[in-house]
Amino acid sequence: MIITDEILAAVQGRLVGNAGVIALVPSTKIGNYLKQDVGYPHIQYDLDFASMGVKDEDSQIVTLQIDIWANYRGSKECLTIADAVRAAFDGIPVTIASGNGFGCIYDTMDPSQEPEGTTYRCSMLFTMYYSDL
Secondary structure, three states: OOOHHHHHHHHHHHHHOOHHHHOOOOHHHEEOOOOOOOOOOEEEEEEEEEEEOOOOOOEEEEEEEEEEEEOOOOOHHHHHHHHHHHHHHOOOOOOOOOEEEEEEEEEEEEEEEOOOOOOEEEEEEEEEEEEEO
16 A cells, blocks of 8 residues: 655655755755745645556556745746756656655646735646555
């Protein structure tokens, strides 16, 4: 059985263990849950699960959404962080103990400016694939 907490821990480990990401965002500002007053820039992520029809296996397709929040003049900071995050995940399976991670594919990025005019958000989607060991 694929344990979802392991996937969350692996995503956290990948983000805070990547020198390119940490050079841009402190590890204390990266997580699945962050306090509302965490400050900028910060990275939040969440998972969405779907069953995958693989013969006689408990398999999962996991959509990883990573939201990068920045509050700097223009979108450059947000996009620079997004490039580092993409390099950390695209094409590199996210391994866990309870399952075989056999793919992590970058899908899309949606950069946008918040209505107040100073905050930028880059919402990125990755698809991860897992099967039972």
